[in-house]
Amino acid sequence: MLRCYAYFCPMSLYITSLNSGSNANCYYIGNSNEGVLVDAGLSCRETERRMKQLGLPMEKIKAIFVSHEHGDHITGVPGISRKYQLPVYITAATLANSTIPTDPALVHSFKHHKPIVIGDLSVLPFRKSHDASDPHSFMISGHGVNIGIITDIGYACRQVINFFRQCHAAFLESNYCADMLTNGNYPWHLKRRISSDEGHLSNAQALELFIQYRPAQLRLLILSHLSKNNNRPELVKQLFAPHAGNTELFVASRYEASPLFPVESETVIPVRKTKRAVMKHEGQLSLF
Secondary structure: OOOOOOOOOOOOEEEEEEEOOOOOOEEEEEOOOOEEEEOOOOOHHHHHHHHHHOOOOHHHEEEEEOOOOOHHHHOOHHHHHHHHOOOEEOOHHHHHOOOOOOOHHHEEOOOOOOOEEEOOEEEEEEEOOOOOOOOEEEEEEEOOEEEEEEOOOOEEOHHHHHHHOOOOEEEEEOOEOHHHHHHOOOOHHHHHHHOOOOOOOEHHHHHHHHHHHOOOOOOEEEEEOOOOOOOOHHHHHHHHHHHOOOOEEEEOOOOOOOOEEEEOOOOEOOOEOOOOOOEOOOOOEEOO
16 A cells, blocks of 8 residues: 655655656656656656646756657657756757757756766766667666666666666666567567667566666666557566565556655655556676
8 A cells, every 4th residue: 555745754765757658758756855857758748747646846856867869758858948947968969869949058968977966866877778879877866875767778788787786776677578579560670679789678688687686775676668569567567576575566657657656775665646546798688
């Protein structure tokens, strides 16, 4: 049963998937004072609606971080940034290959492995393998808690493994079931793209990463970016549940926000509900 709180603990980080899938991706990570969005694939209006459902005022958002230029990650960036005058952190290559009409005064670049401080939050970008111009994942830290946003990756390189092993909670891609993709009606070129080193992480590859490299402190795993046509939430749950141990599992939806989860170094409890509520090389995992 989900528990609700009327206040935010100053020593927790609060995380939610506002949406996760090829239709739109948007993740919120914050503390009691401020938060950031990683990607903004929802419209400004829909982002506002889902934040309100969770009791999160838009004014808590202090910045938007863009992982790469694909439309399901950037559609809402211009509207949200303009309305709330939010800085947009995006690499020069990603900006050059995107179509977002962002106010230049609000654009800030970032570089691999160079942390950006937003209030009491530290956002550390790190490169990943995906078919985009300059794709990055992020680890967001505060109060001794590390949150990983690890989606849209073709395989888990040593760097991904390194950051995953530091997480207290993580959004981890579990995009497709290999059998469903192979036997489905996608054209061959799309199947090849999805399962390539620059595509997405399969259920089996995500599970392999989880089993082999799960840190003892990992309290929550939000399985993310599920394919609409080549995966099913119940399949992902069945696959991961026998291996969960002390890690709470949640499968993010492509239709609604997840609960708002507070994450401390020792505990994680879901607090608010919406209205509905393989190794390729040594030290690397293959992933989509």
